[in-house]
Amino acid sequence: MRRRSFLVVLLGLAFGARADPLLDPITKGAPVRQGRVKLEMPLLADNGNSVAMKVSVESPMTEADHVRAIHLVSERNPEARMASFHLGPRAGAAEIISRVRLAGSQRVVALAEMSDGSFWMGSASVVVTLSACVDEMLS
C-alpha cells in the first residue's frame, strides 16, 4: 500500500470509525474515532528538522477514565511511528509538548488510547517549505 495514500477511508465501519493501514499496527484493526484529540502543529515549517508539536486529549484522567497512551504517527517519515507516550491517571493531564522531525511536507496523526480500550485521533498537516523544491519528485 503506497504510504502516501494511507488516507484510504473504508467507510462501511460502524459509528464513523475507520480502519487505517498506518494505524493498524497500533490499533490491531480496532475502530478509531475522530475527536477528543487535538494535535497542534504550525501550518508552515521553514525546515523539517525541528517542528513544534503539542498534543492534548480531553479526559478526566481519573483511575476509571484516563488516557493510557498517545501515539504520534507520520505519513512520510521512514519510521511511521514517531513516538509513543505512556501516561495513566498519575499524569493528571493528557498534554504533551515536544519538537518533531518531518521528512518533507506531510500529515501527522495523533492517536490516543483510552483506559476503556477505545481509540481516538486528531491530525495536522504541515508544509515544510524548504523541501518545496523536491516534494513532488520525492513523493
Added chain:
Amino acid sequence: MIQLTVNGRSREVDVEPEMPLLWVLRDVLDVKSPKFGCGIAQCGACTVHVNGEPVRSCSFPVSAAAGKRVLTLEGLAPAGRLHPVQQAWIEHQVPQCGYCQGGQILAAVALLRKKPNPTDKDIDEAMTNICRCGTYARIRTAIHAAAKSGKVKA
C-alpha cells in the same frame, strides 16, 4: 555639503566626498533605479549619466559629481513619455528579471547619442553591462530598432 542636480532637481547631501554616487543616490536621495551588482565597476547595473556621460556610479565618488547633472532611469522619461530606447525595450520585450536593464538602457542612450546609427561592432564595444538572464540578443535588436526609429535626438 555637496550639491548636484539629480533628474533636474538640485539636491544637497552631507556625506563623505569619497562615498560612491550610487549609494548617495540610493540610500540618501532614495533614487532606486541604479542598482548594486558588484561594487567594482564590473557589471554596470549602477550606470547613470553624469553631464551626459555614462558612469558606473558604484565606483564614482560623489565629490566628482559635485555641481553636475546626474540622470537616472527615472529621469529618462519624466513626463511619462518614454525615450525611444525605452519604447524599443518594450517593443522587443527585452527584459527578463529587469535588474540590469536600467543600466543597459542608459548605456544604450549614451551610445546612440554618440553614434546615432551604431554598427554591431559599436554595440559590442559600448554595451559591456552584465545581464545574468542573458537578454543580449534582444538588447542588440532593440538598439538597432531605436536607431532606425530616427527619434533619437543627438
Added chain:
Amino acid sequence: MAARIQLPGRARRGEVIRVGILIQHPMETGYRLEVDGRKVPKNVIRSFACRYNGVEVFRAEMSPGIAANPFLQFHTVALDSGELEFSWVDDAGASGSAREAITVG
C-alpha cells in the same frame, strides 16, 4: 548526556504540575553520511521514563521522528515532597539520568 529540567520548586498537594526536560542528543536518523560516504549509524533515545519517588508516572518511546536535543513536556500530579528521577537509553546502549527535588504541601 546533559539534560535541563523545568519543574516548579514547590507545589500544592493534588496540583497537576508541568514537567519539562531537554536532553542533549543528536538523535541520529541513520540516513546521514560521513564525508567519505559511510553511514552514520542510527542512534536515538529509544526509551525515556520519569519516576516520582520511585513510581513511574510517564514513559516515552521515541524514534528519529523526534528532533535532535529532544524536548519533552508532560504533566504529573504533585502528591508528596521528594524527587523526580529521569532515565533514558539510546540505540548505542548509552544511558543517561537526572533527578530534581520537589516540595509539596
Added chain:
Amino acid sequence: MTTRREFLKVSTALGGGLAFGFHLPAANAQSVAPEINAWVVVRPDDTVIIRYARSEMGQGSMTSAAQLVAEELECDWSKVRVEYADTNAHVRRKRAWGDMAAVGSRTIRQSQDYLRKAGAGAREMLLIAAAQGWNAPVAECTASSGVITHGPSGRKTSFGKVAGEAAKLAPPKEVTLKDPKDWKIAGKPIRRVDIPDIVAGRIRYGIDAQLPGMVYAAIAQCPVFGGKLKSVDAAKIEGRRGVIRVLPMEDYVAVVADNWWRAKEALKELPIEWSFGGNESASSESIQQFLRAGLDDPSNVVVARRDGELEQGLAGAAKVLEAEYFTPYLAHATLEPMGCTAVVKDGRVDVWTSTQNAEASHATAAATAGVPLENVYVHRVQLGGGFGRRGGSQDFVRQGVQIAKAMGSTPVKLLWTREEDTQHDFYRPLSLVRMKAGLDASGNPVAWYARVSAPSIISTLLKLPLKEGVDPQAVVSFADQPYAIPVVRVEYAQRNPHVPVGFWRTVGHSQNPFMRECFVDELASAAGKDPYEYRRGLLPAATKEHGVLEATAKAAGWAGPLPAGVHRGIAVTEAYGSYVAAVAELAVNDKNVVDIKRLVLGIDCGHVVNPDNVVAQMQGSAVFMLTAMFWGDITIKDGRVEQSNFHDYRMMRLREMPKVEVVLAPSGGFWGGVGEPGQAAIAPAICNALFAATGRRIRSLPLKNHGFEIA
C-alpha cells in the same frame, strides 16, 4: 507588481496603531473590490485583478500564469492587472493560494490546472449572476472579452456590473476547460505585464525596500563553511561616522549603520576571529580525492538502475569504452545579491526580500522572530534573478529578521556584498562520473555503466531520507537514459564535502546530460556512425527525445554543407518534464579561440503558454550555460571559496553572444517546464562540435581549463 506606491502605503500602515493580542488582525493589503475567488477580483470599472502567488524572477510566469486564468475567464486582457497574493492572507486562509514556490520550472505546469479552473469557475459565477439579474436561464448567456450577452434578447452587461452579486455565489462544482487549440490569450506571445514598470524604473526589488527610520546592515560570515564566530573587536570601528552597532551572531557578524556603504566600509576595518571548525585545510584537490574514492569504493555505494547483468553484457561486447567526466562547483551569481529588509515591532514581523518562495520566507521569518505565522507579512517584490538560490535555504531572511530583532523595533535592511554572495552560496554540486559501454560488432551499445560520485543536495540541504539511498538529482540523465540499451547499471556514491550545495538553475540536468551525451558521442565515433543518426537509431521512435532531436536536426540542416572549418555537434535529453535538443556549429582557430557560428535549440514542452517567453528563456539559457561551460569554476583553498566577484568569476558579455535559433516543437498532451530545460543540451552539443573540430574529447568543464576561449 510592487511599485513605489506600495512601499509608501505599507510603511505608513506600520506607523498605525496595531491591536495587541495573540493574532494580529490582517492589514488587508489586498484590493477591496469583489473577490470572485482567490484568483480573480473584478472591480466595478471592469478592471480584472488576477492574483499571482509565486515569484517573478524573469522567467515570465507572472504573465503566463495570468494568461491561463484570463483564457478561461473570457475577460478583456487589456483590463487585466496582476497582483501578488498576500502571504498573511494566505496563512490566515489556510494556504488559499497553494504552493508559492517558483522552483523546478514547475510554476506553470504545477498550477496550470487549478489556474484554468479558477478562471472558468469565476466566469460561470459571473454568468449566473448576470442570468439571475435578467431572470434568464444561464445557458442562454455567453461571456466574451469581459462582456456578458443574453443571446435571445441581445441584452448585454459587463463583468464589473455583476461582480458584486457573483462574489456571493457558491463556486461551481464542475467546470470544463477549453481545448488548447481554441486558446485566444493563452498560447499567444502576450507582452509581459512587468516590463513597462522595469523600463520606467518603477519596479521594486528586495534591495529597494525603503522605510522611515530604516538602518542598514552589512555582514561577514565565517569564510570557512561551518565555522563559528569566536570574537570581534567592535571598539575598533564604533567611532566611525554613521556606525550604530556591531552585532556578533553565532555564525556571522553584522555592522549596522545609517547607510549601507558606511556599514560595509566599517565592516572591512573590523577585526574578526573565527573558529573555523575543522574544514580550514580542505581544498579542491582534497575534495577531488574524496570524489575519486567514491568512484573506486566497493562499499558505501547504492544502485540507482539495474537492467540485466553488467559483467555479462560487457563480456559479450566486441569493444568496451571507458571514460571519466567531471563538472565543478558553480555559483548562482544572481545580479541582485542576497538581502532582506525586516522590522519586528509589537509582535508583528514585516519582511521585504527577493525570494523564490514567499511561503518559505514567511515560515523562516516566523520561526526566527518566534511569532505566530499570522503575525508575519512578507511583502512581494520582483527578484533580481533567482536561478534556485532563492528557492531553497532562506538564510538571508533568517539573518535579516535576527538583526531586526536585535535592533528593537527599528527597520533594518541587510544587504550582502558581491563577495559575500559569491563566497557563501549553495553551489551547484561538483560531480565525478565513470562510464563504461560495450558495443557490439556493428557499434550498437549492448551494455552501459555509470558510477556517479557526487554530493547529495537532498541529504545535506534538505536533510531528507533517500529512497534506497539514491539522490534522484545526482543520477538523473544516467538512471533515466532513454537509449535502447539492453544492459544498464547505474551506481551512486554519495560524497558530501563541507562545501554547501543547493539547487542551481537546471540542477542535475546542468551537468549530467553534458557527461552522458558526450560519452554517447564517443560511442558514435567508435561505431564510425554519424552522431545524429546514431542517436536517432537508439531512441525508440515514440519517445519525445526522438521527436525533438529530429525537429532540431532538421531546423539546423544537420546533414547540409558547412563552410570550411565549421563543425557540428548534437545532443538530446529530457529535463524538467520537457525534451530538448541542441545543434552547435562552430570553428576553432589554432589559438583555441572558439567562434560559435550558430546554436539551434529545440524544445518540446508539451503546451506553450507564451511562445515569445519560451524563446526568451531558451536565449537566456544559452548565455547562462555558455558562461558556465567556458569559465564557471568555484575552487576551494584553505576551506574557503577563492572566487569573490565578477573579475574572477567571469560572466558572458553581449559581444560574446552567438546566433541562437529556437525551435518550438510542442507535441501536446503534457506540460513540461521552461525555465530550466533550455540549458540541458547546450554543453554537450558544443563539446561534441569541439571534438569534430579538434579531435579532442572534452571530459571536464570549464573549457578555460583546456585552453579554450570564446571569440
